[in-house]
Amino acid sequence: MVAPASPAGPAEGEDLRLPEPPAVPLPRALQVLRVSQRQIQFMFRWRRELGEVFRTRGTIPGGPVVTGHPDHVRSIFTASPDLAPSLTGESPLLPIVGPNSVLTANGPRHLRQRKLLLPPFHGEAIARYAQMIADVTEREIDEWPVGKAFALAPRMQAITLDVIMSGVIGVEGRPRRGTPEHGFRMAVNYLAKASTLPIAKLAELTNLGHDEPVGLTRRGVAILDRHTYRVIAARRKAADLDERTDILSLIMRARTEEGEPLTDRELRDELLTLVLAGFETTANSLAWAWERLVRTPEAYDRLRDAVRSDDDAAAHVEATIVEAMRSRPVIPAVGRRVTVPWRLGDYTIPAGTPVIMSILLVHHREDLYPDPFAFRPERFLDRKPGTYEWIPFGGGTRRCLGAALAMAEQRVVLEAMVRRLDLEADDPAPEHAQHRNVTMIPARGARVVVRSRR
Numbered sequence: 001m002v003a004p005a006s007p008a009g010p011a012e013g014e015d016l017r018l019p020e021p022p023a024v025p026l027p028r029a030l031q032v033l034r035v036s037q038r039q040i041q042f043m044f045r046w047r048r049e050l051g052e053v054f055r056t057r058g059t060i061p062g063g064p065v066v067t068g069h070p071d072h073v074r075s076i077f078t079a080s081p082d083l084a085p086s087l088t089g090e091s092p093l094l095p096i097v098g099p100n101s102v103l104t105a106n107g108p109r110h111l112r113q114r115k116l117l118l119p120p121f122h123g124e125a126i127a128r129y130a131q132m133i134a135d136v137t138e139r140e141i142d143e144w145p146v147g148k149a150f151a152l153a154p155r156m157q158a159i160t161l162d163v164i165m166s167g168v169i170g171v172e173g174r175p176r177r178g179t180p181e182h183g184f185r186m187a188v189n190y191l192a193k194a195s196t197l198p199i200a201k202l203a204e205l206t207n208l209g210h211d212e213p214v215g216l217t218r219r220g221v222a223i224l225d226r227h228t229y230r231v232i233a234a235r236r237k238a239a240d241l242d243e244r245t246d247i248l249s250l251i252m253r254a255r256t257e258e259g260e261p262l263t264d265r266e267l268r269d270e271l272l273t274l275v276l277a278g279f280e281t282t283a284n285s286l287a288w289a290w291e292r293l294v295r296t297p298e299a300y301d302r303l304r305d306a307v308r309s310d311d312d313a314a315a316h317v318e319a320t321i322v323e324a325m326r327s328r329p330v331i332p333a334v335g336r337r338v339t340v341p342w343r344l345g346d347y348t349i350p351a352g353t354p355v356i357m358s359i360l361l362v363h364h365r366e367d368l369y370p371d372p373f374a375f376r377p378e379r380f381l382d383r384k385p386g387t388y389e390w391i392p393f394g395g396g397t398r399r400c401l402g403a404a405l406a407m408a409e410q411r412v413v414l415e416a417m418v419r420r421l422d423l424e425a426d427d428p429a430p431e432h433a434q435h436r437n438v439t440m441i442p443a444r445g446a447r448v449v450v451r452s453r454r
C-alpha cells in the first residue's frame with residue numbers, strides 16, 4: 001500500500017510562494033486541554049476538517065504544525081540534524097534528566113553521547129538478555145492471581161524495571177536490601193507511581209520550560225539523585241569495573257574525544273534518561289498489546305494456536321507486537337523544529353516552526369492500513385512495516401536508542417504469557433487512552449482476569 005506522493009523538504013524557489021497551513025480555530029488553552037486529554041480525537045477531527053497538514057497552538061512555542069504523511073516524515077527524519085533538530089530538548093523529562101543527556105541534547109553533544117551509548121543497545125548485545133528477561137517474566141507470572149481482575153501495566157512495569165536494572169546497572173535479579181542499587185530501584189518505582197497521581201499533571205505543567213525541577217518534582221528528583229549518586233560512587237570503586245558489561249560501567253570507562261571521562265553529573269543524566277525512557281514505555285506497550293488482544297478473540301486464538309503448537313510462533317508474536325504498536329503507539333507523536341523554510345505538501349512553513357509528526361495519524365491512514373481501527377496482526381505476517389509508515393520508535397538520528405531492547409522484551413514477555421496463561425478482559429469495553437507526559441497509556445492499566453495458568 002502507498003500513500004499518494006506529497007512533496008516535502010527544505011523549501012526553495014516556487015515552494016516559498018505556497019501558503020502556510022490552516023490553523024485549528026480554537027483558543028490555545030482549549031487546545032492544550034484537548035491534546036492532553038483526548039489527543040486521538042483532536043488529531044483525527046482536525047485532519048478531517050483541515051486536511052493533511054494543520055497548525056496548532058499549545059505548550060510548545062512557535063505554533064507546531066502537525067503532519068501524518070509518510071513523505072513529510074521521511075523529509076524530516078532524513079534531514080541533516082542541524083536543519084531539523086529534535087524537540088526532545090523541550091521535553092517534560094528535561095527538568096529531571098537535564099539538558100545534556102542523549103535524549104535532550106542537540107548538535108555535536110547529542111552525536112557524541114549517542115555514539116557512546118549505541119554499542120550496548122545493538123541487536124547482538126541485546127540477544128544476551130533474552131534468558132534473563134524470560135526468567136524475570138516466569139517469576140512474575142507465577143505470582144499472579146487466578147480468577148481475580150488486576151491491572152497488567154504495573155506488573156509489566158515490574159518486569160521491565162528488572163530488565164533495565166540488569167542491562168543498565170548490571171544487577172542480576174532483585175537487588176539486595178541495603179545496597180545502593182536497591183535504593184535506586186525503589187526510588188525509580190516510587191517516582192513512577194507518583195507520576196500516575198492526579199497531582200502529577202500539575203507538577204508536569206509547572207515544570208514546563210524549566211531546566212531544573214521545581215515544586216513537587218524537585219523533591220522527588222532529590223530523592224532519586226541521592227540514590228543515583230550512591231550507585232555511581234559504588235561503581236567507581238568496584239574492583240571488577242574493567243570487566244563489567246553493563247551500560248553504566250561501559251560509559252564510566254568511556255572517554256570523550258578530548259580523553260576526558262564523563263563527570264558524575266553526566267553519568268547521572270544518562271542513567272536516568274535510559275531508565276526513565278525505557279521501562280514505562282515498554283511496559284505500557286505490552287499492556288496495550290494485551291488490552292487489544294483480549295478484546296480481539298480471533299487474533300488472540302490465532303496467536304495462542306501458533307505459540308502453543310510451535311507453528312511459526314515467532315512470526316505471529318512479531319506481527320502481534322508490530323500491530324499493537326501501530327494501533328496504540330505509546331508515544332503518539334515526535335517533533336523537530338525546522339531551521340529553514342520547509343515544504344509540506346501543498347504548504348510551506350517558515351524557519352523556526354516546530355513540526356509534530358503524529359504517529360497516530362501516520363498509523364491510521366486508510367491508504368496504508370485498510371480498516372485502520374481494526375486490530376489485525378495478520379497485516380504484518382508476511383510484510384515488514386515501512387520505515388516511514390510505522391514509526392513508534394521515531395526515526396533518523398534520533399530514533400529510539402532502546403528499540404532493539406524494547407522489541408526483545410516484548411517478544412519474550414508476550415510469548416511466555418501466551419504460552420502459560422489464558423487471559424480475559426475484565427470488561428468488554430475498550431480502555432481509553434490516557435495521556436501522561438509524552439506517553440499514551442491504557443486508562444485502566446489494561447485490566448485482565450487470568451482464567452487459567454499452565
Ligand code: HEM
Pocket residue numbers: 086088102103104114164273274275277278279281282283285329330331334335392393394395396397398399400401402403405406
Ligand atoms: C516500547 C518501548 C519504547 C518506545 C515506544 C519508545 C519510543 C521512543 C520514541 C518515539 C523516541 C523519540 C524518537 C524520535 O524523536 O525520533 C525515543 C527516544 C529514545 N528512547 Fe525510546 N522507546 C521505547 C523504549 C526504550 C528503551 C527500552 C530505552 C532504553 C533503555 C529507550 C531509550 C530511548 C532514548 C535514549 C531515546 C533518545 C534517543 C535520541 O534522542 O538520540 N527507549 N523512544
